[in-house]
Amino acid sequence: xxxxxxxxxxxxxxxxxxxxxxxxxxxxxxxxxxxxxxxxxxxxxxxxxxxxxxxxxxxxxxxxxxxxxxxxxxxxxxxxxxxxxxxxxxxxxxxxxxxxxxxxxxxxxxxxxxxxxxxxxxxxxxxxxxxxxxxxxxxxxxxxxxxxxxxxxxxxxxxxxxxxxxxxxxxxxxxxxxxxxxxxxxxxxxxxxxxxxxxxxxxxxxxxxxxxxxxxxxxxxxxxxxxxxxxxxxxxxxxxxxxxxxxxxxxxxxxxxxxxxxxxxxxx
DNA sequence: ATGGCGGCGTTACGCCGA
Numbered sequence: 655x656x657x658x659x660x661x662x663x664x665x666x667x668x669x670x671x672x673x674x675x676x677x678x679x680x681x682x683x684x685x686x687x688x689x690x691x692x693x694x695x696x697x698x699x700x701x702x703x704x705x706x707x708x709x710x711x712x713x714x715x716x717x718x719x720x721x722x723x724x725x726x727x728x729x730x731x732x733x734x735x736x737x738x739x740x741x742x743x744x745x746x747x748x749x750x751x752x753x754x755x756x757x758x759x760x761x762x763x764x765x766x767x768x769x770x771x772x773x774x775x776x777x778x779x780x781x782x783x784x785x786x787x788x789x790x791x792x793x794x795x796x797x798x799x800x801x802x803x804x805x806x807x808x809x810x811x812x813x814x815x816x817x818x819x820x821x822x823x824x825x826x827x828x829x830x831x832x833x834x835x836x837x838x839x840x841x842x843x844x845x846x847x848x849x850x851x852x853x854x855x856x857x858x859x860x861x862x863x864x865x866x867x868x869x870x871x872x873x874x875x876x877x878x879x880x881x882x883x884x885x886x887x888x889x890x891x892x893x894x895x896x897x898x899x900x901x902x903x904x905x906x907x908x909x910x911x912x913x914x915x916x917x918x919x920x921x922x
Numbered sequence: 923a924t925g926g927c928g929g930c931g932t933t934a935c936g937c938c939g940a
Contacts (some may be wrong), residue, residue: 716937
C-alpha cells in the first residue's frame with residue numbers, strides 16, 4: 655500500500671499539478687493539507703474519476719485537509735480532539751483496509767510564527783506560538799490513543815517542525831523560528847518518545863533531503879529547503895515499512911506548491 | 923536577509939504562510 659502526504663497550498667491553484675502527480679505516482683492513499691477550500695467547493699470529481707474516494711475537512715480561505723483513497727475509507731473522523739472551540743481544519747483520519755487495516759491520520763500542524771514570549775519566557779496566551787504548542791499537546795494525546803488500537807497507525811502531514819539540524823540547509827538561519835526552536839522540538843520528541851518512528855529517517859540517512867522550499871529568493875534553485883513533512887509510524891506500522899521517499903522533482907514543475915509529496919510503501 | 927513569492931478574497935491591497 656502506497657500512502658502519500660502532500661501540502662498542495664490551495665486546491666484551485668493545483669488543479670493541474672496534483673492530478674499530474676497522482677497519475678504518475680499512483681498512490682493508493684493521499685492525505686492533503688492546505689486545500690484552502692470549503693467542502694462544497696472541493697473538485698472531488700477530478701479524483702473520483704481516477705478511482706479515488708474523497709473525504710474532506712475544509713474551511714474558507716485557509717488550512718483544510720483531505721484524504722483520497724482507492725480503497726474504501728472507514729470510520730472517518732474530522733478534527734483533532736481536545737478543544738471544541740478550535741475551528742481550524744487541520745486533522746482528518748480514517749481506516750483503510752488492504753492486506754491489513756491501517757489507521758491513517760492526515761494533519762496540518764500550526765506554523766506558530768511569530769513567536770511571542772512574555773517576560774518569563776512563556777508563550778503569550780492567545781498567540782500563534784501558544785496555539786502551536788497547545789495543538790501539539792492534543793496531538794500527543796491522540797498519538798497515545800492510537801498506540802492502543804489493534805491496528806497499525808500512522809500520522810502523516812505538514813508538521814511545521816524541522817526535526818534536526820540535517821533537515822535544513824541553513825540551521826543557523828532557522829534557529830529560533832517556530833519550526834526550529836527548543837519548545838517545538840521538545841513537543842515533537844515527546845510524541846516520538848511514545849514509540850513513533852520517523853519513516854523517512856528509518857530508510858534514508860542522506861543529507862540535504864527536503865520537502866519544502868520557499869517561493870522567494872530562488873530557494874529551490876539553491877536547494878535551500880527544510881524537511882517538515884513527515885510520516886510518524888506506530889511500532890506495528892513501522893514493522894510494515896518497505897520504503898519512504900520524497901518526490902522532490904515535483905517542485906521544479908510549472909505552478910508548483912511550495913511543498914512536495916512524501917510517501918511510504920507499506921506491506922499492508 | 924521578517925519578507926524579495928504566491929494563494930486567497932476580493933477586485934487594490936491586506937492577510938497569511940514558513
